[in-house]
Amino acid sequence: GAVVSQHPSRVICKSGTSVKIECRSLDFQATTMFWYRQFPKQSLMLMATSNEGSKATYEQGVEKDKFLINHASLTLSTLTVTSAHPEDSSFYICSARAGQSDSPLHFGNGTRLTVT
């Protein structure tokens, strides 16, 4: 149980375009989902917390107008990278908890974004 599906797994886009990444909880409902970014050989960096039916909470230094988050249902959160630039190239991973606040996070398989 507790499967998180993330799509697409890999995307290449041109500078200036926008890319949408979807994160779905397949067998549970998630009122909260988390979006992480990971650089090579680095740990996970929390970007934002996505809350169903309300605005996302962004970590310090993360531009909310650049990384648009929508959590329209209990099983779907989306991250849109707007006006992408090469420095946005990274590995983006979403996660969610299947239970209460202290239950462990379950992660999607990540999206490798390359901006050319």
Place this chain on the structure above:
Amino acid sequence: QKEVEQDPGPLSVPEGAIVSLNCTYSNSAFQYFMWYRQYSRKGPELLMYTYSSGNKEDGRFTAQVDKSSKYISLFIRDSQPSDSATYLCAMSAGNRLAFGKGNQVVVIP
């Protein structure tokens, strides 16, 4: 001092050996402790989830927590080449979650 310290490795071991990984932390509020395995270009996969001090076993994996020393460990017995991955420790207190940097493990056939 970082909240969670984890030696990034890499750690190379021969097949069949015991892999020993550990993390230290500074925030005594952390109550829940997790180990994740991450293969290259994949998302982290939950391996172990513990709450109290002591040992927890699951197959070839043993997680150990020592809250008094703020030290957690993961042991992998009879290591296999398929265990080659990056292992991340994580710990939480309420909604707050902190990760280690990850420790790359290579099991040599």
